Structure formats: C-alpha cells, structure tokens
Amino acid sequence: MHDGSGIRTIVFLKGCALRCKWCANPEGISGRTQLRFFADRCIHCGACAARCKNGAIVLRNGEPVLNREVCVCCGACTDACFAGAREIVGHSMSAEAVMQEVRRDFQFFRRSGGGLTLSGGEALLQRDFVRTVLEMAREEGINTAIETCGYVPWTSFESVLPYVNLFLFDLKHMDAEKHLRLTGQRNDLILSNARRLAAQGAQIIFRVPVIPGLNDSEANIRATARFAAELGVGRVELLPYHQYGVSKYAQLGLVYELPQLREPESEHMCFLRSIVEEELSRNVVDAGC
Numbered sequence: 001m002h003d004g005s006g007i008r009t010i011v012f013l014k015g016c017a018l019r020c021k022w023c024a025n026p027e028g029i030s031g032r033t034q035l036r037f038f039a040d041r042c043i044h045c046g047a048c049a050a051r052c053k054n055g056a057i058v059l060r061n062g063e064p065v066l067n068r069e070v071c072v073c074c075g076a077c078t079d080a081c082f083a084g085a086r087e088i089v090g091h092s093m094s095a096e097a098v099m100q101e102v103r104r105d106f107q108f109f110r111r112s113g114g115g116l117t118l119s120g121g122e123a124l125l126q127r128d129f130v131r132t133v134l135e136m137a138r139e140e141g142i143n144t145a146i147e148t149c150g151y152v153p154w155t156s157f158e159s160v161l162p163y164v165n166l167f168l169f170d171l172k173h174m175d176a177e178k179h180l181r182l183t184g185q186r187n188d189l190i191l192s193n194a195r196r197l198a199a200q201g202a203q204i205i206f207r208v209p210v211i212p213g214l215n216d217s218e219a220n221i222r223a224t225a226r227f228a229a230e231l232g233v234g235r236v237e238l239l240p241y242h243q244y245g246v247s248k249y250a251q252l253g254l255v256y257e258l259p260q261l262r263e264p265e266s267e268h269m270c271f272l273r274s275i276v277e278e279e280l281s282r283n284v285v286d287a288g289c
Helices: 047-051 078-081 095-103 106-112 123-139 154-163 174-184 188-199 218-231 246-251 268-282
Strands: 006-013 035-036 056-058 063-066 086-090 115-119 143-148 166-170 205-212 236-241
Touching: 006 086, 006 095, 006 188, 006 218, 035 246, 047 166, 086 268, 095 123, 115 166, 123 154, 154 188, 166 188, 188 205, 205 218, 218 236, 218 268, 236 268
Parallel strands: 006 115, 115 143, 143 166, 166 205, 205 236
Antiparallel strands: 035 086, 056 063
16 A cells, blocks of 8 residues: 555565665565575474475484575575474466456556555566566556656667556655665666656656664755655655565575664654655655654
8 A cells, every 4th residue: 555556466576686784575586496494483393304306404403404506596485384493485476467466456447546566675677577467457447556766768668668657766865875885886877767768757756764874864855855856756655664575685695784773763754754855845645743
C-alpha cells in the first residue's frame, strides 16, 4: 500500500548495479538464484546434508555447514528440510506466469485504484522482460509503477516509458563522490536519467532513504528537494532507515557493514520534512511526525 496508489501487487526482480551499504533487500542484489538459511529454525536433523548431491552441505559436530561456492541452488535441501530452515530465493518465470499472479488481485486494483508495481533489485536491468509485463498489464487496464534506483542506461527508461503510470525514483545522495562511497557508483547517470524522465513528462515521485550520519544532513536533503523543484517534481518521500533487512545478510551468507546504525529520531525526520516542504512549497508525504 506504499509503492503507488491504492492496493498493489509488487513483483520483485533480482539484480542491481548499486551496492548500497544499508540495503534492506540484499536478496535482490544478485541476479542469480540464492539459498537462504534460517539458523534459528534448524533442528540439526542432517536431512539437508543427506539429500545434497553436490556435497555443498556437510555436518560438523552436528551442525550443517553450507559451502556456497559449491551450492547450485537446486532446491533438494529445501525439499528435505522438515523445519523450513532453507529457502530458495529467486525463480525464473515467464511474463504470462507473472501476470497470472497479478490478475488474482484485479478486484483489489479496481476497488482501490491500485495496480502493479515492479521493484527489486533494479527491475529495469531486465528491460525486455519488464516491458513485456508492463505491456500486458496496460492492455488489461492495470495501473503500473516502477521502483528504480535510476542506475540503468537511458534506453531502458525509454523502452518502458509508454507503459508506466508512475516512477518511484530513489535518490540516495546528491554528492557524486559520497554517492560513490555509499553505493559503489557515482550518481551522474542517475541524475541525468531523472532529468530526461521529467522532461518527457513522466509522473515521478522521488524517494530518499534517510540513513543517519550518511545522507541525512540538512545540506543533502535541501539539495535533493531543490533538484526535485528544478525538475517540476512536486513530491518527495523521506523513508526513515529501518533494520528489518539486517537479519537477511547472515541468512544469505553476507556481511552487513553498518550494524551500528539505528533508526533516525522522529524529531529529525520532522525537521527534514520541513526542509523539503520549504523547498517545494507543495505537499510532501508524511515522514513520521
């Protein structure tokens, strides 16, 4: 209910060119299928190791140990796991298969003004697939939205532009060098795409993940709001950092680099909201105050 108007079905696509240190969806970073292990559910029965044909799981002192370099994510261990401690993340689906799922919610769309939102990862890295899904949705009268980090070639935006009602466009930081340190890439391409998208008359909402100590300065938020105003984009959403995705890193065999981070204070979020309101002089989504 937060990624576009009304009640929506969100399709998450894997793969992203950015490496944001605070990413809440690390399962969307890699474009490959992954195995997710919930250690707190494991009952140490050894069924997973017995079923694995590639030797990717071995028992050490009764503990199943996974070698992710050997694992091919075949799903045999997930089928054998009685406790539901193993899960395959990522599935290959046709556009029609995706639409079959989306159509199940059509009555919700019709009653609420909702629709389909494509997210990720970065959905536009799978441009041709995304375009096909969007074309099918629009042909069936389903409202469409894309959540994007903006770090894709302009041709990817250009390809889907006729089939998208709303772009939810993330802006991580306005300073190119700080953006590089925080995400692994500069923001030049992102800002260029935002300008070109606005010039095409696309409906855009800019979103800023507010990360304490990293991009939540008055200067950065003011620069972001001024950029939006310059482009004629009248809505900026400030999304306070949360820790909901931290546990996923260990489950995927990854390391979370910012364990010390905490959610921003509500007073600070209100202050940042006032900055955006001042710069836009328009309605801004409530930031929690």
